[in-house]
Amino acid sequence: MRNPIVNFLLLAILLLETACLAQHSDGPPKTTAARTDTVKHGLIEKGVKIDSLSVERTDSIGWVFVQGGPTGDFSISKTEITFAQYDEFCEASGYPKPDDNGWGRGKRPVINVNLSDAHAFCTWLSAKTGENIQLPDEREWEFAAQGGKKGGGFVYSGNNKPDGVAWYAGNSVLKTHDVASKQPNELGIYDMSGNVWEWCGNSGAIRGGCWHDKDKYCRISNRFDNDPAVRSIYIGFRIVKK
Numbered sequence: 529m530r531n532p533i534v535n536f537l538l539l540a541i542l543l544l545e546t547a548c549l550a551q552h553s554d555g556p557p558k559t560t561a562a563r564t565d566t567v568k569h570g571l572i573e574k575g576v577k578i579d580s581l582s583v584e585r586t587d588s589i590g591w592v593f594v595q596g597g598p599t600g601d602f603s604i605s606k607t608e609i610t611f612a613q614y615d616e617f618c619e620a621s622g623y624p625k626p627d628d629n630g631w632g633r634g635k636r637p638v639i640n641v642n643l644s645d646a647h648a649f650c651t652w653l654s655a656k657t658g659e660n661i662q663l664p665d666e667r668e669w670e671f672a673a674q675g676g677k678k679g680g681g682f683v684y685s686g687n688n689k690p691d692g693v694a695w696y697a698g699n700s701v702l703k704t705h706d707v708a709s710k711q712p713n714e715l716g717i718y719d720m721s722g723n724v725w726e727w728c729g730n731s732g733a734i735r736g737g738c739w740h741d742k743d744k745y746c747r748i749s750n751r752f753d754n755d756p757a758v759r760s761i762y763i764g765f766r767i768v769k770k
Contacts, residue, residue, distance in 0.1 A: 585610075585612045585613050585615075585616040586613050586616055586617070586653060586656065586657075588613075589605050589606075589607075589609075589613065589767075590605065590606035590607065591603040591604070591605060591606065591769070592604055592605075592606055592672070592715050592716050592717050594668075594671065594672050594676050594715065595676065595677065596676065596677055597667075597668055597671045597672070597676070598667040598668065598671055599665065599667065599668060600770075601770075602664075602668060602768050602769070602770050603768060603769050603770075604664060604668070604672045604717060604766065604767070604768045605766045605767050605768070606708065606712070606716060606717055606718055607637075607707035607708050607717075607718050607719060607766065608637035608638070608707050608718075608719055608723060608724055608726060608764045608765065608766045609637065609638050609649065609764060609765055609766060609767065610634065610635050610636060610637060610638060610707055611628060611632075611633035611634055611635075611636055611637075611638050612633065612634050612635065613638070614626070614638040614641070614649060615633060617648075617649050617652050617653070620652070620656075621648075621652055623645075623648060623652075626638060626639065626640035626641050626645070626759065627640050628640075629703075629761045631703050631704055634706070635706040635707055635708075636704045636705065636706055636707070637704055637707055637719070637723055637724045637764040638764050638765075639704065639724060639760070639761050639762070639763065639764055640759045640760065640761060641727075641759060641763070641764065641765065642756060642757050642758055642759045642763075643727050643730070643732055643756035643757070644756070644757070645759070646663055646727045646765040647663065647730075649765075649767075650662055650663060650767060653767070659769045660769060660770050661767050661768070661769050662767065662768055662769070662770070663727055663728060663729060663730075663765060663767060663768070664728055664729070664766070664767070664768045665728060665729040666728045666729060666733050666735065666751065668768060669720075669726065669728050669735050669736075670735070670748060670749075672715065672717055672720065673685040673713065673717070673720040673721070673735070673736070673748045674713075674748055675713045675714030675715050676714070676715050678714040678715060679713075679714055680714060682713075682748070683747050683748065684721040684722075684743075684746060684747060684748065685713045685717070685720035685721040685736075685748055686711055686712060686713030686714065686720075686721070687711070690721060690722065690743040690746055692710065692711045693710050693711050693712075693713065693721055693722070694710060694719070694721035694722030694723070694737070694743070694746045695709075695710065695719070695722040695723045695738075695739045696721075696722045696737060696738070696739060696740075696741055696742065696743050696745075696746050697739070697740055697741055697742055697743075698742075698743060700722075700723075700739035700740075702739065702740060703739060704723055704724060704739050705723060705739070707719055707723065710722075710723075719736075720735075720736055720748070721736055721737060721746040721747070721748065722736065722737050722738060722739065722741075722746045723736075723738060723739055723764075724736075724738045724739070724762060724763055724764035725737065725738045725752070725754075725762055725763045725764070726763070726764060726765050726766055727756075727763065727764075727765040731753070731756070732753055732754050732755060732756035733751055733752070733753055733754070734751070734752050734753075734754045734763055735750070735751055735752075736750075737750060738762045738763070739762075740762055
């Protein structure tokens with residue numbers, strides 16, 4: 529009769545071999561379920577896949593409630609959408625990841641996205657959260673940049689001098705920087721002047737100026753009509769929910 533200790537060791541070896549075979553068995557890897565159906569209110573178009581388990585990064589989006597806006601009350605993201613947040617969308621939906629121009633990803637604002645890419649992110653996040661996520665229209669963007677009802681009438685978003693609130697040609701070393709690394713405006717919103725231009729609405733308007741611009745282009749009042757199909761190292765976006 530075998531020693532009980534020997535029997536125990538043989539059983540342990542058998543269980544270990546079984547586990548290893550299971551880990552290396554042929555067949556497709558397990559994946560989380562995805563949806564391509566149409567969701568009510570037109571928030572999701574067919575073909576946009578939704579991974580309901582990807583919650584780590586977009587759940588960190590901070591929101592500022594803006595009361596009495598030109599289209600009514602709304603909430604706007606405290607920061608521009610970051611590479612980390614946009615990459616989550618790409619990984620969940622199969623959307624191609626944009627290039628970071630060698631500057632790094634993480635907390636830097638996403639770049640190399642056109643207007644359609646920004647809308648696709650909004651569509652995906654709307655389905656993920658069950659909320660109505662959009663790009664701000666120009667009136668909403670400007671009202672928030674001015675500080676809403678708390679606004680002090682500043683030239684730049686939060687100050688009359690750009691260096692404290694904006695990354696622009698005079699201080700950026702000609703590249704983007706992590707969001708929220710400058711001072712916020714009166715509502716607690718960051719980078720509405722400088723860092724990256726921001727897509728607004730549906731027409732290709734961009735607002736706010738960027739890291740490459742002279743300070744005058746980062747004024748709240750400045751705007752530019754851009755080709756909505758263009759992807760560039762100068763343009764990103766932020767979002768609103770209603």
